[in-house]
Amino acid sequence: MSEPILSLRGLHTDIAQYHILQGVDLEVPRGQVTMLLGRNGVGKTTTLKSIMGQWSAKSGQILYDGQDITRLPVSARARAGIGFVPEDMGIFRDLTVEENMVLGCTTGPLDPARKDWLLSAFPALGTFWHSEAGNLSGGQKQMLSIARAMVEERKLYLIDEPTKGLAPAIVSTMAQALRELKAQGASILLVEQNFSVARALGDSAAVMDDGRVIWTGEMAELAANKDLQERLMGLSMETH
Ligand SMILES: Nc1ncnc2c1ncn2[C@@H]1O[C@H](COP(=O)(O)OP(=O)(O)OP(=O)(O)O)[C@@H](O)[C@H]1O
Numbered sequence: 001m002s003e004p005i006l007s008l009r010g011l012h013t014d015i016a017q018y019h020i021l022q023g024v025d026l027e028v029p030r031g032q033v034t035m036l037l038g039r040n041g042v043g044k045t046t047t048l049k050s051i052m053g054q055w056s057a058k059s060g061q062i063l064y065d066g067q068d069i070t071r072l073p074v075s076a077r078a079r080a081g082i083g084f085v086p087e088d089m090g091i092f093r094d095l096t097v098e099e100n101m102v103l104g105c106t107t108g109p110l111d112p113a114r115k116d117w118l119l120s121a122f123p124a125l126g127t128f129w130h131s132e133a134g135n136l137s138g139g140q141k142q143m144l145s146i147a148r149a150m151v152e153e154r155k156l157y158l159i160d161e162p163t164k165g166l167a168p169a170i171v172s173t174m175a176q177a178l179r180e181l182k183a184q185g186a187s188i189l190l191v192e193q194n195f196s197v198a199r200a201l202g203d204s205a206a207v208m209d210d211g212r213v214i215w216t217g218e219m220a221e222l223a224a225n226k227d228l229q230e231r232l233m234g235l236s237m238e239t240h
Helices: 044-052 074-079 097-103 112-121 123-127 138-149 168-183 195-201 219-224 226-233
Strands: 006-015 018-028 033-038 059-064 082-085 156-160 187-191 204-209 212-218
Touching (some): 006 044, 018 033, 018 044, 033 195, 033 226, 044 059, 044 074, 044 082, 044 187, 082 138, 097 138, 138 168, 168 195, 195 219, 204 219, 204 226, 219 226
Parallel strands (some): 018 212, 082 156
Antiparallel strands (some): 006 018, 006 059
16 A cells, blocks of 8 residues: 555644643545544544644644655645635635635646536536625635635645535535545545434544544445444444
């Protein structure tokens, strides 16, 4: 098997006086979707932000594509090919959809073929291309946030709860876009509470508790084992 695109080794991150990540070990295989699961507040978002550099790790190591990025600034991690879609969307409300997308481009102008693909994946963005992003619906803002992170090809995408609060029809649009992204060869680390999406998209899974990864394996294995789900996450995926 080839080297994982990302390995976390014993990662510790503090937020203020709180010791949030307490030795996270995690591998994200190349070209796969890895689900990061767990109860609320166990450190999933903090893990993504530590990988991106928005929180700096106190100790431990982040290896990305053969390089130690633990101490690099956010901008260098982005240039190295990591894209991050935060849960709070981070779009600019006063700018148009187009302007938001252009701001997502770091290496040159918006590539027309990439734009065509994104507008076919998320047609509403084409309809509102010249509208202010603040006027979009909640689901459309979420699509814009994801589409902006996909506007240039990245090797690794970190995506935090992309389907949160979305209507079922939009959830399947989002899931399809992520499937297409994977088909293009990207690696994805995905935090997702919607278990039917997790089951449908995930190749492997890592479950966190109390600032650590407590289980890793195939997503299909976790999805098939109710006792394991109850033990790791306190719930059964079938009921969610
Ligand atoms: N800015 C902050 N200041 C203080 N504590 C924080 C901050 N951000 C997160 N935390 C705390 O860190 C812990 C982990 O939070 P995190 O958002 O990483 O969890 P999560 O697993 O993503 O949770 P959820 O599923 O609820 O989104 C929580 O106890 C949270 O309260």
